[in-house]
Amino acid sequence: MTTLAHARYCDEIAHQVGQLRAVVTSGVDLAVTVPTCPDWSLEQLVRHTGGALRWVDTLVRTRAEGNVDEEHVPLSGGPEVRGDAGALDSWLAETGELVVGALREAGPDVKVWAWAGIHNSGFWARRMAHEITVHRADATLAAGLPYEVAEDIAADAIDEWLQIVEFVQRTDPHDAARELRGVGRSIHLHATDTAPELNAEWLVELTEGGVVWRRGHEKATVALRGPLTGVLLAFYRRLPLDSPELEVLGERELLDFWLERATFG
Helix, strand or coil: CCCCCHHHHHHHHHHHHHHHHHHHCCCCCCCCEECCEEEEEHHHHHHHHHHHHHHHHHHHHHCCCCCCCHHHCCCCCCCCCCCCHHHHHHHHHHHHHHHHHHHHHHCCCCECCCCCCCCEHHHHHHHHHHHHHHHHHHHHHHHCCCCCCCHHHHHHHHHHHHHHHHHHHHHCCCHHHHHCCCCCEEEEEEECCCCHHHCCEEEEEEECCEEEEEECCCCCCEEEEECHHHHHHHHCCCCCCCCCCCEEEECHHHHHHHHHHCCCC
């Protein structure tokens, strides 16, 4: 499956770090609960996201051949002081410079340990671009701020998540993954606000052999239609299916079934 250029992912990580910093310094209460991650405050969400970026920086810089424990990642937990937007912003800025610098220096083909079967630095550039893109959505929802994302990134984030579901079904057939197998059931995702050349439509088939998917316009058991950003956020369970900008046609129960089980990876 075609992915974006390595430099594009690096650029997007830098952009998303800047956007997340803008949320941190917007005057929002850092203790506010994140509606889409209710176990976290906004500060905890930002620390988690920055910690993941620093972990990847360590993996790539050291050309790690295996997982690296958090205790070996410098400042992975964030600044010592709590509740200080300035300190959190400075830490996040440094975090972004570190990980983007490491990924740019490595390029996409350096061998690095990863958990989804693609053992190179390119995997981590793509994964972190989408990790921070989705968690920035969490942050903006918590802060009551508007959220936008570039179309190519949003579409690729859906591609990547479907590839993760495929990988988990092949390698970790736990109960949730097994329940996504079947015959004759399918899901169609349809972005209604993009140019035809983006081909921002997906068909996801639940087969006995596992999930099979492809880009394109095809009939399905259930269809989710709406703006690309809305489809992305709903697919990542960040936006309710009954949101005004979304439309569900067909057997909504199947879409609910998918969203309840395709949350691993």
